[in-house]
Amino acid sequence: MALTDFDLVLFGGSGDLAMRKLLPAMFSRDVCGDLPPTARIVCVGRHDNTTEEFIETVNSTSRPHIKNPKVTPETWARFTSRIVYVSVDATDASSYQGLAQALRDEPGLTRVYYLATPPALFAQICDNLKENGLVTRESRVVLEKPLGRDLESAKQINREVGEVFEESQIYRIDHYLGKETVQNLLALRFGNILFEPLWRREWISDVQITIAEKLGVGNRIGYYDTSGALRDMLQNHLLQLLCIVAMEPPASTAPDAVRDAKLQVLRSLKRFTPTTLAQNIVRGQYRAGHVDGQPVPSYRDEPEAPQNSRTETFVAMKAEIDTWRWAGVPFYLRTGKRMADGLAEIVVRFKQIPHSIFQQPTSSFQPNSLVIRLQPDEGLRMNLMAKTPGEGMRLKPAELELDFRETFKTPRMDAYERLLLDVLRGQLTLFMRGDELEAAWEWVEPILNNWEQDDTAPLPYTSGTWGPAAASALIGRDGLQWREEALPED
Ligand SMILES: NC(=O)C1=CN([C@@H]2O[C@H](COP(=O)(O)OP(=O)(O)OC[C@H]3O[C@@H](n4cnc5c(N)ncnc54)[C@H](OP(=O)(O)O)[C@@H]3O)[C@@H](O)[C@H]2O)C=CC1
Numbered sequence: 001m002a003l004t005d006f007d008l009v010l011f012g013g014s015g016d017l018a019m020r021k022l023l024p025a026m027f028s029r030d031v032c033g034d035l036p037p038t039a040r041i042v043c044v045g046r047h048d049n050t051t052e053e054f055i056e057t058v059n060s061t062s063r064p065h066i067k068n069p070k071v072t073p074e075t076w077a078r079f080t081s082r083i084v085y086v087s088v089d090a091t092d093a094s095s096y097q098g099l100a101q102a103l104r105d106e107p108g109l110t111r112v113y114y115l116a117t118p119p120a121l122f123a124q125i126c127d128n129l130k131e132n133g134l135v136t137r138e139s140r141v142v143l144e145k146p147l148g149r150d151l152e153s154a155k156q157i158n159r160e161v162g163e164v165f166e167e168s169q170i171y172r173i174d175h176y177l178g179k180e181t182v183q184n185l186l187a188l189r190f191g192n193i194l195f196e197p198l199w200r201r202e203w204i205s206d207v208q209i210t211i212a213e214k215l216g217v218g219n220r221i222g223y224y225d226t227s228g229a230l231r232d233m234l235q236n237h238l239l240q241l242l243c244i245v246a247m248e249p250p251a252s253t254a255p256d257a258v259r260d261a262k263l264q265v266l267r268s269l270k271r272f273t274p275t276t277l278a279q280n281i282v283r284g285q286y287r288a289g290h291v292d293g294q295p296v297p298s299y300r301d302e303p304e305a306p307q308n309s310r311t312e313t314f315v316a317m318k319a320e321i322d323t324w325r326w327a328g329v330p331f332y333l334r335t336g337k338r339m340a341d342g343l344a345e346i347v348v349r350f351k352q353i354p355h356s357i358f359q360q361p362t363s364s365f366q367p368n369s370l371v372i373r374l375q376p377d378e379g380l381r382m383n384l385m386a387k388t389p390g391e392g393m394r395l396k397p398a399e400l401e402l403d404f405r406e407t408f409k410t411p412r413m414d415a416y417e418r419l420l421l422d423v424l425r426g427q428l429t430l431f432m433r434g435d436e437l438e439a440a441w442e443w444v445e446p447i448l449n450n451w452e453q454d455d456t457a458p459l460p461y462t463s464g465t466w467g468p469a470a471a472s473a474l475i476g477r478d479g480l481q482w483r484e485e486a487l488p489e490d
Pocket residue numbers: 011012013014015016017018044045046047088089090091116117118119121144145146223
């Protein structure tokens with residue numbers, strides 16, 4: 001569907017996210033020919049720069065992040081000619097005049113306000129836009145994470161933004177939903193007859209969802225140390241992945257059909273009590289070690305990190321969903337920084353065969369599993385048992401692999417590219433609804449409260465490993481292993 005002409009207003013247009021992700025994403029869509037010729041990107045910051053000065057900054061700060069081979073002096077010049085810079089102090093209603101003058105007021109023009117600023121500014125920005133008459137029925141607002149730090153603050157964001165924008169105008173970003181494989185998971189589950197009959201407690205033994213990073217906190221310690229892995233990754237990205245795996249088939253891909261189905265999962269997650277929480281959740285913090293052979297410091301020795309920080313950089317948990325489909329099926333969730341590898345994957349393990357008809361015991365059969373790889377190499381892998389060639393009947397594990405890059409040679413889209421296009425098209429399916437956001441926080445809140453009252457520190461783990469040994473023990477208690485632990489040694 002072709003885009004109609006638009007003004008995309010980036011509050012935080014001078015910030016790190018805009019420079020590293022948002023502007024490069026818009027560039028890629030521009031060189032693909034998706035942007036209407038007169039579409040514009042209005043970048044907002046407090047500094048009193050001219051557009052020309054700002055474009056100089058974009059040249060030096062954003063352009064190096066563009067991986068697209070189509071970046072040439074011509075394509076870059078065309079892209080930057082779309083950029084307009086406006087100086088606004090988001091907290092000062094009178095400073096919005098410059099923005100009002102920069103925006104076009106034409107019938108049929110899409111206007112999107114992307115709030116890539118600290119969330120404490122969301123309410124003020126919305127109020128000031130309204131006070132300056134800049135919110136029309138056609139306007140849309142995009143909210144970047146963090147969308148709250150607990151249930152109360154998430155409700156506050158929903159309430160305050162909701163006083164200015166209708167729910168149908170609000171796009172809450174979770175960039176994991178923009179990843180290609182997440183949408184492929186929808187295709188796998190609901191575009192094939194094969195899986196749905198098996199996608200339930202009778203046939204699935206457990207599900208593992210891992211997002212592991214080699215990176216540390218980088219220069220985001222100020223934010224990260226007040227957040228931690230539970231708020232930064234699990235409450236949003238991991239729970240969204242869990243929802244897509246576990247949801248009932250929606251009637252269509254219409255936004256509310258999908259969002260209702262995800263909400264149902266969030267509301268069916270078994271609540272933790274102080275006892276079950278202690279048994280089923282492991283938190284860790286990285287210590288000095290080696291990642292890719294390079295020495296890396298301890299979390300507490302990162303620049304500006306508090307020496308006594310108790311912020312978790314790793315969390316692993318066993319979650320359960322109280323529904324007929326999933327009762328008794330453990331969902332193991334895990335995320336961490338400075339881990340042994342950088343990957344995101346979902347592993348759906350099926351049950352063991354009930355009886356072996358071959359000359360080998362049932363225990364020698366590796367249960368089937370489906371590995372859904374989000375990154376780095378996107379694809380699907382189905383693990384099966386197959387006969388080894390030759391005489392006799394000996395079965396061994398084998399793999400059926402679908403590598404998305406190899407199979408579909410079309411260029412891939414970065415998550416932000418897809419999500420920005422969806423916003424500009426008015427397509428809400430891949431964005432969280434307000435009640436979903438609150439349901440996720442509601443489930444996470446008892447964990448946060450418990451940790452706040454508990455003065456024990458997270459378990460230390462060496463950088464470059466898979467986290468504290470207790471994470472292996474957590475899954476080991478159920479007679480299982482994390483996928484990389486179960487893989488044969490090279
Ligand atoms: N960086 C990342 O990778 C990610 C960031 N986010 C979130 O996005 C948001 C922005 O992050 P990031 O870009 O890293 O942060 P930065 O600190 O790099 O940028 C903050 C931006 O907000 C603007 N800003 C701050 N206060 C005001 C104000 N009063 N009026 C107008 N503009 C203001 C700054 O403009 P100026 O200083 O020019 O006035 C700047 O453009 C944060 O909430 C962050 O958590 C989410 C996911 C990833």
